[in-house]
Each structure stands twice: as structure tokens, then as C-alpha cells.
Amino acid sequence: MYQGLKGFRDFYPEEMAAHRAVIDSVEAVTRRYGFREIGTPRLERAEMWTDKSGDEIVEELYAFEDKGGRMVTLTPELTPTVARMVVARQQALSKPIKWVSTRPFWRYEQVQQGRFREFYQTNVDTFGTDDPRADAEIIAVAADMMRELGLPAEEFEFRVSHRDILGGLFESMDDAVDTEAAIRAVDKSAKIETEEYYGLLTEAGLSRAEAEEFDRLLTRGDLDELVEFAGTERVEDAVENLRDVLAETERLGAREVCTVSLETARGLDYYTGVVFECFDAKGRVSRSIFGGGRYDDLIEQFGGQPTPAVGFAVGVMNSTLPELLEVADVFPEEAISTDYYVLTAGDSDEVLDVAADVAGDLRALGHVVETDLSGRGFGSQMGYADSIEAETVVIVGERDLADDVVTLKDMGTGDQTQAPLDSFPPSEGRPTYEDYEG
Numbered sequence: 001m002y003q004g005l006k007g008f009r010d011f012y013p014e015e016m017a018a019h020r021a022v023i024d025s026v027e028a029v030t031r032r033y034g035f036r037e038i039g040t041p042r043l044e045r046a047e048m049w050t051d052k053s054g055d056e057i058v059e060e061l062y063a064f065e066d067k068g069g070r071m072v073t074l075t076p077e078l079t080p081t082v083a084r085m086v087v088a089r090q091q092a093l094s095k096p097i098k099w100v101s102t103r104p105f106w107r108y109e110q111v112q113q114g115r116f117r118e119f120y121q122t123n124v125d126t127f128g129t130d131d132p133r134a135d136a137e138i139i140a141v142a143a144d145m146m147r148e149l150g151l152p153a154e155e156f157e158f159r160v161s162h163r164d165i166l167g168g169l170f171e172s173m174d175d176a177v178d179t180e181a182a183i184r185a186v187d188k189s190a191k192i193e194t195e196e197y198y199g200l201l202t203e204a205g206l207s208r209a210e211a212e213e214f215d216r217l218l219t220r221g222d223l224d225e226l227v228e229f230a231g232t233e234r235v236e237d238a239v240e241n242l243r244d245v246l247a248e249t250e251r252l253g254a255r256e257v258c259t260v261s262l263e264t265a266r267g268l269d270y271y272t273g274v275v276f277e278c279f280d281a282k283g284r285v286s287r288s289i290f291g292g293g294r295y296d297d298l299i300e301q302f303g304g305q306p307t308p309a310v311g312f313a314v315g316v317m318n319s320t321l322p323e324l325l326e327v328a329d330v331f332p333e334e335a336i337s338t339d340y341y342v343l344t345a346g347d348s349d350e351v352l353d354v355a356a357d358v359a360g361d362l363r364a365l366g367h368v369v370e371t372d373l374s375g376r377g378f379g380s381q382m383g384y385a386d387s388i389e390a391e392t393v394v395i396v397g398e399r400d401l402a403d404d405v406v407t408l409k410d411m412g413t414g415d416q417t418q419a420p421l422d423s424f425p426p427s428e429g430r431p432t433y434e435d436y437e438g
Contacts, residue, residue, distance in 0.1 A: 007117025009318055014334040019120075019317045021332035022325070023102055025148045026122050026316055033141050035100040035124055040081045042104075046071040048080045052301070062106045074106040078123040078313065079270070079298065086127055087304035095128030102316060114287055114320035121319070124292075125311030127299065132241060135274045135294060135310050136248030142278065142292070142312055143254040150330030156289070157281040158254075159261035160246065163271050163293070164238035165226060166262065169214065170206075172230040177205035186218070187265035218262045226262075238273075245274050264291075272296045273310075284327045290314040339367040339430070341385035345378055345397030354421070355396040358406065361425050362394075386411060392432055394424075408436060 004010060011019060027037075046063045050071075063073035075081060082099060102122040111117060124141055126134050139158060146156050166186055170177045185200035192200075194215075201211035217226060223239045230236075242260070249255045264277050275293030279285075292312020299307035315321050325331035342359045344351050355371060362369045370388060372381050385393050395407035395416075406424055409416040410432065419436040 005117075007111040009116060009118070011317070013336050017336050018332040018334045019322070022149065022322065023120075023122070023316045026145050026314065027100065027102060029141060029144045029148050030100040030122070030124055032144075033098070033137065035098045035141075038082070038085070038099045038101050040075075040078060040085070040101055040103065042074055043072050044075050044081060044084075046073040048084070049073065049076070052080075060108055062108055076105055076107045078103075078105070078121070079125075079295070079311075080302070082123070082125055082127075083298050083302040083304070086299055086307065087302050090299075090304050090307065093128075096134065097127040098125075099127075100124050114285070114323050116318035119315055119319055120317035121313045121315050123311065123313045125309060127307055127309045130273075130294075130296060130308035132244040133248050134308075135245045136252055136254070138292060138310050138312060139245075139249050139258065139276060140252035140254040142276075142290075142314065143257050145314065146257075146278070149325060151325070151328055153257050155281055155328050156257060156324070157279055158258045158276045159264040159279060160242070160258050160274065160276045161260070161262050161264040162238045162242040162274050163265065164234055164273065165242070166265055168230050168232050168235035168238060169217070169226065170204075171234065172232050173210050173214070174205060174207075179204075182206065183265045186263055189263050221260055221262055223260070242274060270295045270298050270301075276312075278314075280324050280327075285320055285324045287320050289320050289324055336389060337368070338370055338385075338388045338390040340369045340392050340394055341381070341388065341390035342369060342371045342394045342396060343378070343381045343385065344372055345395055345400070347375070348398065350401060351396055351398060354401060354406075358394055358396060358425070365425060365428065365430070367430065408432070410434075 046058065046061065049057050049061065061073040061076055063071060066072050078101060086093065086097060100122065102120065104118055104120050106118050108117060109115070124138065126138060139160070143158065147153075163183065166183050167179050170179045170182045182201060182204035185197060185204055188200065189197045198208065198211045198215070201214065202208060206214065217229060223243070227236050227239050246255060246258060246260075249258055258276070264275060271293045273294030273296065275291065277291035278289040280289065290313060292310070294308070294310040296308040298309060299305070322331060340362050342355050342362070344355045359369045359371050370390070376384065382393065390411055393409040393411060395409065397407070400406050400418070401421070403418070404421045405418040406421055407416055407418050415437070417436045419431070425431050
């Protein structure tokens with residue numbers, strides 16, 4: 001018997017129904033804000049990642065040489081792909097460009113709770129504007145997603161920061177500081193011990209005293225104090241931008257879930273402005289649920305014209321979001337349901353023809369309908385209807401047709417009645433036992 005691969009999951013119908021409900025809720029929010037769905041390839045040229053991160057990143061990819069001799073990879077993230085797509089039609093696309101996509105990604109990494117090698121994300125991105133309202137809208141979309149999934153404001157929080165505050169602080173300390181390495185150290189600060197954190201900061205070029213002072217500044221989180229300490233326009237402008245974005249989230253009803261957290265850095269180097277991460281406000285899930293931010297330089301790095309951009313990606317399957325929904329007791333029920341099962345009592349052409357017509361008419365009304373595919377007897381069909389959670393069984397039999405009726409059985413109560421064949425189903429609605437009772 002074959003075993004599934006480590007880091008990959010099977011989803012049976014009941015499980016998939018719950019995840020589909022999550023995906024539908026998340027995507028519904030993006031549509032309300034005007035984000036348009038795109039489709040993207042699962043394979044890309046590996047150089048889209050190696051050119052930016054070096055050949056060593058191949059160890060983290062599902063990369064291989066294809067039959068044309070090209071080094072390709074299953075995509076580990078969407079951002080480079082959408083950047084390539086924007087560059088390809090940059091002049092023709094109306095700005096701002098607002099795109100959304102839900103699909104799987106693959107990374108060869110250590111499997112752990114909430115982290116798989118195949119995972120599904122909904123990516124939400126806005127290109128072509130650096131207005132604080134665009135950043136605020138992205139945060140508002142993310143907040144509305146969480147609410148749509150049943151999480152009240154007290155169940156989650158967005159920790160918001162600005163990359164230029166951190167970069168500007170490091171820049172003001174010493175020209176020898178490796179700013180990117182120092183920001184990556186900040187991004188790890190909540191996951192490691194203090195001494196290890198200070199060690200990473202000193203490796204990035206800070207003295208021990210500077211590392212301790214920097215840590216104190218971030219912990220206090222006083223934005224005015226940070227501006228005064230750095231004494232640079234870069235930090236002053238970043239603080240002003242952060243405040244503008246937060247003011248806009250107030251207008252959009254998302255400010256209540258935002259907390260200024262300057263330790264939030266986002267590890268990826270392409271972020272350039274406001275960044276945020278979503279966390280379980282009650283600490284039941286220790287890892288970040290998802291995050292995003294502004295990345296104004298990426299399109300230019302892929303050969304396009306300078307194009308500001310902001311976005312985020314939320315894991316809708318094989319991620320920490322379903323984990324949070326489960327511990328908060330709002331994960332959708334893992335169950336399948338069927339509106340009608342059309343049962344055939346007999347195998348005459350008339351019975352089969354009428355049953356097919358009834359099933360087709362019900363499906364045309366948008367209902368979920370199943371019929372017998374295995375030549376089962378009456379009792380076996382009833383057992384199957386029960387197993388698929390059919391709400392109503394429509395019985396088409398020789399005796400029913402002799403009276404020009406069908407029999408409706410309510411599977412919840414076991415009650416049944418008859419409905420005239422010439423008016424069943426009606427041209428609209430969802431006919432049930434109660435409609436014909438008496």
C-alpha cells in the first residue's frame with residue numbers, strides 16, 4: 001500500500017467542505033473590496049528565486065530540470081509571479097491594480113504544527129499607489145476576513161510596524177551596521193532568548209551597548225522618542241507614514257485590532273514600508289497567523305517601471321489560520337450535505353425517466369441532488385441517502401406514478417407525504433415535506 005508524502009495532506013469530502021467554507025468566506029471579502037481574481041502557473045523558472053536569494057535557496061524549493069533543460073520550480077510563493085505579470089502588461093493595466101488568488105504552494109522545509117510542505121494561500125495585492133489609504137485598505141480587508149470567519153476583535157490582533165523606522169534607527173547608529181541582517185534579528189526576537197538576540201545584533205554591527213539601547217527603545221515603543229533618538233528625516237517620515245496609515249484604518253473600522261509593535265519586522269528583505277502580522281490575541285497559537293506589508297521596489301527589480309505595492313497572504317489550508325479557527329471554536333463543521341436524494345422504486349423505463357426528469361429539474365433550481373448509480377434496492381438506497389445527509393428523499397415508484405404523484409420523505413423526522421407530479425418541483429424555491437403536508 002502506498003503512503004502519502006511527508007508534509008502533504010489528503011482532504012476527504014467532509015474536511016474539504018470545511019476548508020472550502022473558509023476559502024469562500026475569505027474570497028468573498030476581497031470581492032467586496034474590488035479585488036479581481038487571477039490565475040497563475042504552478043511552475044516558474046527557478047531563477048526568479050535564485051537571482052534574488054542565491055543558489056542555496058534551491059535546497060528549500062521543489063526545483064528540477066525540465067525536458068527543455070530549464071531549471072524550474074514548483075512555486076513557493078506568489079509575489080514574484082504577480083510581479084512578473086505586472087511587468088508584462090504594466091502600461092496597459094489600470095492603476096491601482098487589485099488582484100487576489102487562492103492556490104497551493106510548495107516549500108521543502110521542516111514539517112511542524114501549522115506548517116506543511118504543500119500549503120494553500122489567498123494572496124491579496126494592490127499595485128500602483130503609495131497612498132496610506134492603500135495600506136489601510138489591505139489591513140481592513142484582512143480584518144474583515146477574520147470577522148467573516150467568526151472571530152470577534154478580541155480574538156486576534158495586527159501588530160503593525162514600519163521597516164524604515166527600524167532601518168533608519170540602525171542607519172543612525174553606525175555606517176557599518178548590516179541593516180538587513182539587523183532587521184532579520186529583530187524579526188526573530190520574539191522566538192529566541194535575549195542573549196541570542198543581542199548576539200545577532202552585534203553580529204550585524206551594533207555594539208553591545210547599542211543593542212541594549214535599541215532593545216529598550218523598541219520595547220517602550222514611543223514614536224516621538226524614536227524620532228528624537230535617530231534625528232533623521234528617514235525615521236521622521238516613516239513615523240508620519242505609520243501614523244497616517246493607522247489613521248486611515250480608523251476610518252475603515254480596523255484600528256481597534258491594530259497595535260504598534262516595532263519588533264514586527266517581517267523577515268523578507270523586499271518589504272519597504274508599513275508591515276503587519278496577525279496573531280492570536282489570547283496566545284493559544286504561538287506562531288504568526290499571517291502577515292504582509294508594503295514592497296515598493298519589487299516590480300522594478302523584475303524589470304518594470306517603479307511601482308509601489310502592498311499586500312498580504314493568508315494560509316487558508318495547511319496553516320495556522322485553521323488552527324486558530326479550531327481553538328476559537330469557529331472552524332466550519334466538517335460535514336457534507338445533500339438537498340435531495342431521488343430514490344427509484346422499480347426499474348421500469350417510466351420510473352427511470354421520471355426520476356431523471358425530477359432530478360434534473362431540482363438541479364436546475366440549484367439544489368444538490370443525488371440518484372442511484374448502482375441498482376440498489378429500496379432499503380439500500382434509503383441507507384445511502386441517510387449516509388450522505390440527504391434532507392429530503394423523493395421517491396419515484398410504480399404506485400406513485402399510477403397516481404401521478406411522487407412521495408417526499410423528511411429524513412430528519414421520518415415523516416412523508418405526496419406531491420403532485422405535474423407541479424413538482426415548482427419553478428422556484430426549495431420544496432420540502434412541509435410544503436405538501438396535509
